[in-house]
Amino acid sequence: MIDVQRLRVLRMVAEHGSFNKAAAALRLTPSAVSQHIAALERSLGAQVVARSTRGVTLTQAGRIMVGAAESVAAELELARQQVDRLNTGRVQLTVATFTSGGRHLLPGALARLLATHPHTVLHVREGEPEDTLPLVRQGAVDLALAYHFDGPLPTGPGPGSSLHWTALLEDPLHVVLPEGHRLAGRESLDIAELAAEPWVLGCSKTEAYLRRYAERAGFEPEMRGTTTDYFFARSLVAAGMGISLIPSIALVPAVPGVHAVPVKAPAPTRHIGVATIDRRRDHPHVTTFIRALREQAAQQPESGHG
Template sequence: MDFSDVSLVVLRVFREVAERGTFTSAAIALGYTQSAVSRQIASLERAAGAPLLERRREGVRLTAAGQIVLRNAAGVLDQVDATARELAGLPAAGGTVRLGWFPSAGAVVLPQAISALRRSHPSIAVTTREGSTPALVRALRAGSIDLALIASAPPFRPPDSESPALELETLAERSLRLAVPASHPLAAQDTVDVAELRGQRWIAAPASGEELLMGVWPGLDERPQVAHTVRDWLAKLHLVAAGAGLTTISASMASAVPPGVRVLTVRGGPEELRRTILARLPGRPSGPAALLADALRAAVPALG
């Protein structure tokens, strides 16, 4: 077998594995069995004559050969998809931009940017997808999205160690805040000391191998009591409003909290900052991607 025999199906499977980070996640996304995904990858590695993925306990990582195959596979698949859209009478790829975003960015930044772009350039089609920062970085590498809004916390390391390095632009740097029920004793003040957070009940996203326990104040000197595990930021805040516990939010989201929630500043301990970063692969972005990036830049300062 050589590359002239490689099918589009095999390339799509490879891109999905590279993006998802594990065979299991790729199989679920594609509706395949894990063994079927493994067979497709094995056939592609035979055609390449080299390992394309480094198997690790926590998932897979592209080898140098894998990065070459992925880069070229992404270009081939994009061209095929663009042809399909054009034949179906949909906007051509030149008028389409794909954006990934971390959950809280969808509350305020994303709607404002898309609304502004629709007014200024109505012919540009924007498609979006939500994901964790590690998942969005893999999607950029896989060519599944053009731009990504990702989050970063101190010490603000690069989001991955792959080559070439991603182009990163910090759109905002804001402090982390605390969301408490309006009926909570802490809600009587605007600022609380970190020591007052001992023994509190927390609402947080479930921890995983690639994400922190989001929602618990960082650096607590005790094992936190997580009463509710929730990924969706709006569900977290409604649980706060119901008196179910405390959670953390970015300062930029203070204007979007529901009634019954107070947003407080925490003093004591290291200052907790969070950055909103616009990420993309190196190189000149397409016209639609550049215009959407401009709209995102304009939307972030408007949040105060």
């Protein structure tokens, strides 16, 4: 029989990439973590991690077992919620979201959900997709409002196929320029036209995305600053520090002194959607909430240039 605690230890090793970091997260000693993994390997008759001086990586057997660990954790959390519902008569729904998406999509969707299910106990957790999508797989949250660029979903270790993705909207990025900039009157811009400009950006992933586009255009962008807030980044543009690359929904509320111009096709775009796991997405509250998010996304106006 496979020990559930050993599966939990393996999941943490996969998440952190080392025995020492997993031990710290679990409040165990590295030796205890190593013993759990060794015992799991003995019970399976297969190696689940490959050890090296750079840390540990999952073997094929390890990836299979991490997927099983995610499923077990999700089932136990779902069972706990069902027991809680029996004891209290209330349904709890935990929603994870990234900041700009949550600001524009969640309030209206939450209001729609509560109008249909007024006794729902709601919890909201803020975080980036690479942090929240693994929580969906583990059953720690019921669904996550998330995004990705032109790559796959950042699902973390284990089989991302266990996630069900419902697309909500396309969120193209705009170049944000100071008022009076020589290019501010253009209807659209090519990234290559901005090779000589300094940049201030609103998140590290946008910076990585810009660098990929800039490399294709044959230049190295000069970074003057990276923030964790798009509003702050636009304020720095208004102050004359540089230009920025901002998703459409993060252009609201307006910041005086800046002008947003669309990027020419193929424009860099965030793909926004909601992630669930199959065993949760047919739950009436989850179904209602996803429908509410889709309705809210459909009402998003086209971004202005302010």
